[in-house]
Amino acid sequence: MSAFNAIGDEREIDRDEFTPGLEPQPTWCPGCGDFGVLKALKQALPEVGLTPEEVLTVTGIGCSGKLNSYLDTYGFHTIHGRSLPVARAAKLANDGLTVVAAGGDGDGYGIGGNHFMHTARENHDMTYIVFNNEVFGLTKGQTSPTSPKGHTSKTTPHGNAKSPIRPLSLALTSGATYIARTAAVNPNQAKEIIKEAIEHDGFAHIDFLTQCPTWNKDARQYVPYVDVQESDDYDFDIHDRKEAQEMMFETENALYDGTVLTGRYFVDERPSYQQQKKELGEMPEEPLAERYFDDDAEWERSYDLLERHK
Amino acid sequence: MSDHELIWRIAGGSGDGIDSTSQNFAKALMRSGLDVFTHRHYPSRIRGGHTYVEIRAAGHKVQSRGDGYNFLLALGDSFARNPKEGAYYGNEEIKPLSENLDELNEGGIIVYDSGLLSEDDVSELDLEERAEENDWHVFPIDLRAMAKEHGREVMRNTAGVGVTAALLEMDLEHIEDLMRDAMPEKILEPNLEILHDAHDMVTEEYDFEHDLRIPEGDHEDEQALLSGSNAIAYGAIDSGCRFIAGYPMTPWTDVFTIMSQNLPDMGGISEQVEDEIAAAALAVGASHAGVKAMSGSSGGGFALMSEPLGLAEMTETPIVLLESMRAGPSTGMPTKPEQGDLEFTLYTSQGDSARVVFAPGNIEEAYEQTRLAFHVAYEYQIPTIIIYDQKLSGENENVAVSFLDREPDPSLGSTLTEDELEDLPHDESGKFHRFQHDVENGVSPRSLPGQKGGRFLATGNEHTPAGHISEDPDNRVFQMDRRLEKLEAIRAELDEEHDSNQTYAGDESADFGIITWGSAQGAVLEATERLNEQGHSVKAVGVSDMMPFPEAELTEFIESVDQAMVVEMNATAQFRGLIQKELGRYGEKLTSLLKYNGNPFEPADIVEGYELNVDGSDAEPDAQVRIEPAAGD
Ligand SMILES: Cc1ncc(C[n+]2csc(CCOP(=O)(O)OP(=O)(O)O)c2C)c(N)n1
Ligand code: SF4
Numbered sequence: 001m002s003a004f005n006a007i008g009d010e011r012e013i014d015r016d017e018f019t020p021g022l023e024p025q026p027t028w029c030p031g032c033g034d035f036g037v038l039k040a041l042k043q044a045l046p047e048v049g050l051t052p053e054e055v056l057t058v059t060g061i062g063c064s065g066k067l068n069s070y071l072d073t074y075g076f077h078t079i080h081g082r083s084l085p086v087a088r089a090a091k092l093a094n095d096g097l098t099v100v101a102a103g104g105d106g107d108g109y110g111i112g113g114n115h116f117m118h119t120a121r122e123n124h125d126m127t128y129i130v131f132n133n134e135v136f137g138l139t140k141g142q143t144s145p146t147s148p149k150g151h152t153s154k155t156t157p158h159g160n161a162k163s164p165i166r167p168l169s170l171a172l173t174s175g176a177t178y179i180a181r182t183a184a185v186n187p188n189q190a191k192e193i194i195k196e197a198i199e200h201d202g203f204a205h206i207d208f209l210t211q212c213p214t215w216n217k218d219a220r221q222y223v224p225y226v227d228v229q230e231s232d233d234y235d236f237d238i239h240d241r242k243e244a245q246e247m248m249f250e251t252e253n254a255l256y257d258g259t260v261l262t263g264r265y266f267v268d269e270r271p272s273y274q275q276q277k278k279e280l281g282e283m284p285e286e287p288l289a290e291r292y293f294d295d296d297a298e299w300e301r302s303y304d305l306l307e308r309h310k
Numbered sequence: 311m312s313d314h315e316l317i318w319r320i321a322g323g324s325g326d327g328i329d330s331t332s333q334n335f336a337k338a339l340m341r342s343g344l345d346v347f348t349h350r351h352y353p354s355r356i357r358g359g360h361t362y363v364e365i366r367a368a369g370h371k372v373q374s375r376g377d378g379y380n381f382l383l384a385l386g387d388s389f390a391r392n393p394k395e396g397a398y399y400g401n402e403e404i405k406p407l408s409e410n411l412d413e414l415n416e417g418g419i420i421v422y423d424s425g426l427l428s429e430d431d432v433s434e435l436d437l438e439e440r441a442e443e444n445d446w447h448v449f450p451i452d453l454r455a456m457a458k459e460h461g462r463e464v465m466r467n468t469a470g471v472g473v474t475a476a477l478l479e480m481d482l483e484h485i486e487d488l489m490r491d492a493m494p495e496k497i498l499e500p501n502l503e504i505l506h507d508a509h510d511m512v513t514e515e516y517d518f519e520h521d522l523r524i525p526e527g528d529h530e531d532e533q534a535l536l537s538g539s540n541a542i543a544y545g546a547i548d549s550g551c552r553f554i555a556g557y558p559m560t561p562w563t564d565v566f567t568i569m570s571q572n573l574p575d576m577g578g579i580s581e582q583v584e585d586e587i588a589a590a591a592l593a594v595g596a597s598h599a600g601v602k603a604m605s606g607s608s609g610g611g612f613a614l615m616s617e618p619l620g621l622a623e624m625t626e627t628p629i630v631l632l633e634s635m636r637a638g639p640s641t642g643m644p645t646k647p648e649q650g651d652l653e654f655t656l657y658t659s660q661g662d663s664a665r666v667v668f669a670p671g672n673i674e675e676a677y678e679q680t681r682l683a684f685h686v687a688y689e690y691q692i693p694t695i696i697i698y699d700q701k702l703s704g705e706n707e708n709v710a711v712s713f714l715d716r717e718p719d720p721s722l723g724s725t726l727t728e729d730e731l732e733d734l735p736h737d738e739s740g741k742f743h744r745f746q747h748d749v750e751n752g753v754s755p756r757s758l759p760g761q762k763g764g765r766f767l768a769t770g771n772e773h774t775p776a777g778h779i780s781e782d783p784d785n786r787v788f789q790m791d792r793r794l795e796k797l798e799a800i801r802a803e804l805d806e807e808h809d810s811n812q813t814y815a816g817d818e819s820a821d822f823g824i825i826t827w828g829s830a831q832g833a834v835l836e837a838t839e840r841l842n843e844q845g846h847s848v849k850a851v852g853v854s855d856m857m858p859f860p861e862a863e864l865t866e867f868i869e870s871v872d873q874a875m876v877v878e879m880n881a882t883a884q885f886r887g888l889i890q891k892e893l894g895r896y897g898e899k900l901t902s903l904l905k906y907n908g909n910p911f912e913p914a915d916i917v918e919g920y921e922l923n924v925d926g927s928d929a930e931p932d933a934q935v936r937i938e939p940a941a942g943d
Contacts, residue, residue: 003727005762017740053759073765074764089555089592090599092581092596093579093597093599094759114585118583118588277579282574282579288601289599292602293727299550301548310535
């Protein structure tokens with residue numbers, strides 16, 4: 001018998017199950033885009049047949065990092081920028097779990113940028129949602145890696161001299177195998193994209209545009225937006241790296257010109273890291289964590305290694 | 311000739327195969343019934359640069375290098391050949407001979423490769439004069455030519471071993487067996503020929519006037535030659551650790567490599583990741599999901615781990631971290647040992663953070679305390695750290711094979727099963743009170759993601775019993791007290807249920823005490839023996855529990871002596887500071903003997919320190935050790 005019976009539990013799931021009962025009400029400001037992510041996730045998870053107990057949400061620090069305080073799954077609210085390494089390891093330890101990592105643009109593209117690059121490169125099987133509000137929210141509105149050039153804040157009183165990071169392009173060149181951008185103002189698209197991302201076998205990156213009405217009043221609230229898949233103006237093959245790259249480039253430029261393009265940009269079938277490790281014999285077929293509950297497991301001892309030391 | 315010892319030093323260039331040759335020779339000595347201890351000296355370079363390995367072998371227990379040595383096999387540094395005029399690292403060819411003469415004992419033997427070390431260079435050393443003065447026996451032998459004759463030049467190591475065996479009148483049987491095991495057929499034959507040729511040539515052509523012969527010894531049990539890194543890695547494996555994440559940094563890399571080479575074959579996972587922050591965070595993630603996990607690094611890398619370390623404390627996620635010290639600050643001296651990271655390891659990370667820190671003093675303790683570290687981490691849901699250093703990491707000692715034949719321990723400690731979870735209180739939405747139902751020792755058993763009925767939120771923020779972020783003052787005090795209470799419970803368990811982790815030597819009634827920690831222990835214990843043989847009244851303790859501190863044991867020890875000397879490898883007396891802080895007194899009773907020149911303590915340093923200390927002599931110690939007088943002196 002498994003020690004993790006929640007995993008693979010097949011039953012009708014009410015999305016209210018993902019809403020905590022006695023938890024505090026969200027501390028997010030009224031109108032915050034983070035509500036949009038929460039809502040989309042609460043809808044998406046049951047629709048892909050997941051129960052709260054087979055999902056582990058791992059978040060960083062920031063307003064965005066509070067996501068799992070208001071979402072009733074197994075959760076790990078980690079530290080600033082470090083959600084990905086924690087999430088990766090949890091998935092390696094028990095690959096029966098569905099792992100969703102999340103954090104802000106400062107968290108994910110700033111302090112956690114190195115982990116982002118490497119997690120994408122390794123193509124870990126998980127979903128990563130970055131709440132992109134173009135500012136640091138929780139620390140009160142400082143300029144972030146996605147703030148536009150010229151953006152003024154308390155830390156850039158003369159305007160931001162830096163060009164914003166290109167998250168989609170970065171994900172692509174790093175090796176992510178599912179890349180999309182969606183927005184809190186478009187809950188239906190957001191839900192569909194999250195569902196696809198969760199079902200994708202590999203590293204799925206979602207740059208999730210979330211408005212911060214408190215600190216980023218100048219920024220467009222990401223309306224109107226255009227879904228690149230729905231619009232006849234955009235025609236590209238999401239399986240073609242080169243076409244996807246061009247589309248991303250256009251999208252990333254356009255974001256700061258007032259045209260908000262969203263949708264799926266790239267999907268690749270490259271085997272996930274977990275899959276590759278298994279093929280190399282570097283990871284057990286059964287979830288590693290199960291082993292500790294298996295009374296019949298044979299535990300090799302270092303004693304067996306002593307031959308070479310004699 | 312039972313107290314008679316062989317201390318054999320093989321010197322050459324890094325990359326010349328010194329390591330593997332010495333490893334095999336040490337095993338041959340061990341198989342012939344001797345206790346061995348090996349010490350490795352190497353520069354921070356991959357190839358070239360003078361390096362040596364020393365093997366001390368005797369018919370009795372050896373736990374340090376000893377003082378000086380009595381057999382030098384100088385191979386010449388093949389990577390230093392034809393150096394560019396004035397090149398920074400250039401002209402080191404002669405170093406394996408020239409650099410090693412100072413420590414060679416009276417009556418010692420020198421074998422050098424006359425085929426590789428030029429006559430001109432050798433003549434500059436005044437070797438003949440010095441040999442006469444010190445009664446050295448010098449054998450210039452063209453090892454290179456012998457090697458070339460049957461195989462390739464690199465095989466001159468083997469020729470050197472053959473010469474050694476001949477000069478010591480040592481049987482070749484064990485050496486041959488080991489060569490057969492280690493070498494592929496193609497190179498085995500020529501190597502065996504070289505070995506015999508060298509042996510026979512020396513036996514036939516030379517009269518041995520020296521006294522040094524192979525010591526005699528006998529083992530009751532079968533032995534294995536293990537390094538500190540082996541012992542730690544094996545301790546982890548036997549504890550059921552099946553996940554390691556890391557980033558290479560000397561000297562921690564040894565453990566990381568051993569684990570990476572073995573874990574996948576045992577159904578485990580090893581991850582080399584982008585940096586040390588990630589490495590420790592991965593260990594946290596894996597442990598959170600229900601696997602016994604570890605990570606580690608050396609000073610600089612460990613600095614990066616302080617964040618995930620704090621996260622493990624706050625979320626009460628068990629992990630084991632290794633801190634393998636080398637000389638600092640900053641990049642310091644990567645291949646030199648020091649005990650300078652103690653305070654850093656005890657206190658790094660923000661807040662009133664609590665962790666458990668063990669400092670093993672030898673190979674066997676490294677194994678035992680790694681097992682204890684996993685037990686404590688998982689039972690008490692707290693990060694535990696094993697602090698050790700480049701010395702312990704790289705030195706080898708023989709250990710009885712039966713010592714490691716311990717049952718594996720795959721227990722996840724205070725972790726609930728689904729059945730157990732079912733009977734525990736949950737809140738309305740089905741959440742389990744993860745951080746609440748502690749009973750006596752502050753520990754609140756956990757559930758694992760994917761278990762039915764165990765849903766909770768782990769967070770690095772202060773949180774309520776159910777895991778909700780909270781800044782409520784009462785809750786804060788309750789949670790903080792609960793986390794800290796675990797340390798008291800751990801101390802109580804260590805005192806009651808385990809044999810002391812501290813190691814004692816000398817007569818209980820002695821009136822002078824020596825206190826040390828970590829890898830300095832071997833030299834201290836040996837020095838204590840010597841001092842007592844000289845008629846002094848000395849006892850010693852090697853302390854392994856750094857946190858929680860063994861207050862009662864240390865108080866008793868210090869109270870029982872008139873004066874005590876704290877021996878440690880750093881410049882700021884960090885361990886003495888810890889003792890005084892933890893015990894709240896004894897400033898006037900503790901002197902420090904410090905060494906921080908990159909070389910570990912040898913027994914003679916400690917004997918000298920004792921003499922200066924007790925005699926109150928004004929003389930400056932000469933082994934680059936420093937005495938820090940008791941406060942108020
Ligand atoms: C190591 C570290 N540095 C800085 C902080 C302070 N900090 C908390 S949240 C945050 C930025 C949050 O911005 P973002 O990631 O964009 O998330 P948002 O709040 O906008 O959702 C910072 C700098 C921290 N907690 N830890
Ligand atoms: S500060 Fe901005 S990001 Fe944070 S909760 Fe308020 S609106 Fe949302």
